[in-house]
Amino acid sequence: MVERIPKIIVPAEEKKPSFRFSWRIFYLILIIMAILFLIYGLFFSSFFKVKNIDLKGANLVDGDQLKKVITYALNEEDNIFLYRSADISAKIKENFPLVSEVNIQKGLPDTIRVIIIERQPVIVWQTADKKYLVDKEGYAYLEADANNAKDLPVIIDSANLPVVLSKKVASKNFLDFIKEIIEKFTPRSNLKIKELRIRDTTFDLDVLTTDGFIVLFDTTRSAETELDDLRRVMNHLNGAKPKEYIDLRVEGWAYYK
Structure with missing residues (x-):
């Protein structure tokens, strides 16, 4: 009689998952965090919020009123990197016809320098009983009087057409x-x-x-x-x-x- 020997199967030992530290992932996380921190610091923190306005070139223009207009224009975006110079320049020219050119410079971290050039008269434009100063580009920008129109040539508009300040009257x-x-x-x-x-x-x-x-x-x-x-x-x-x-x-x- 042949004796059967039962086959004994020993289950293979399961391999336990092992954790391997990845320096690549670690550095990637650090880089992402640094970028997020940089974005927040540059665009959302108060550190780069415009707090000072350095105004140059305002002689006839009221400097205090000009700063108020600039501050109002900055209310929409006061970050030193995000504000729009064109919008501020347009607001200044809209409110101050005497201003011919505007140049805006950034001063980190929280200052902008606004340099304006005021118009200089070359003629006096007379229509009806009113007189206006006109600059070299042909813009009427201020009513003329005995003080600011001295020695300037006068052009008389016989048609007496009305004049709108900051608009062109001549080429x-x-x-x-x-x-x-x-x-x-x-x-x-x-x-x-x-x-x-x-x-x-x-x-x-x-x-x-x-x-x-x-x-x-x-x-x-x-x-x-x-x-x-x-x-x-x-x-x-x-x-x-x-x-x-x-x-x-x-x-x-x-x-x-």
């Missing part, structure tokens, strides 16, 4: 034309200017002389050319003076009466 080309006429009119013609007038547009300029007649210019043409035409007309008249006008507006021709 830069027109103002350059006026400047050249004022500088060269008397040396070229031996005539003196009494008044400068425009009618419906700035394309035509009427120069009233102290002799009582008017010289008509086309401001879209060369002032140099028209002044040369005026000189030739005066030489042709040989000391005589027109009773009413000299019209130089048509190229190649000059009319007088």
Whole structure:
């Protein structure tokens, strides 16, 4: 008789999971935490909140009122990295027509420097019974008076059109034309200017002389050319003076009466 020997199966020993420390994961977590901390510090903490306004260039503009406007503009975003310079600049120009240019600089951690350039007048624009200072770009920005308009040439708008402050009343080309006429009119013609007038547009300029007649210019043409035409007309008249006008507006021709 054969005796059966039972087969004994010994179960394999289960391997217990082991924890292995990963320096790569550790450094990744540190980097993420550092980035989050940096973002919070730069954009959400009060450390980089604008607290000081350094204002430069305000001579005629009220500095205290200007700072209030800047502070109001910063209420929407006062973080030194996030505020919009264009918005602040627009608010300043909207409230202060006297300001021509605005430059804003960051000063870490909590200061902004606002540098303004105030407009400088080149002419006085008269319409009806009001007078306005106009800068070199043609913007009317302030009512003129005996103090701020001294020695400035006056352009009289015969159409008496209303003027809105901080809006253009004339082009830069027109103002350059006026400047050249004022500088060269008397040396070229031996005539003196009494008044400068425009009618419906700035394309035509009427120069009233102290002799009582008017010289008509086309401001879209060369002032140099028209002044040369005026000189030739005066030489042709040989000391005589027109009773009413000299019209130089048509190229190649000059009319007088």
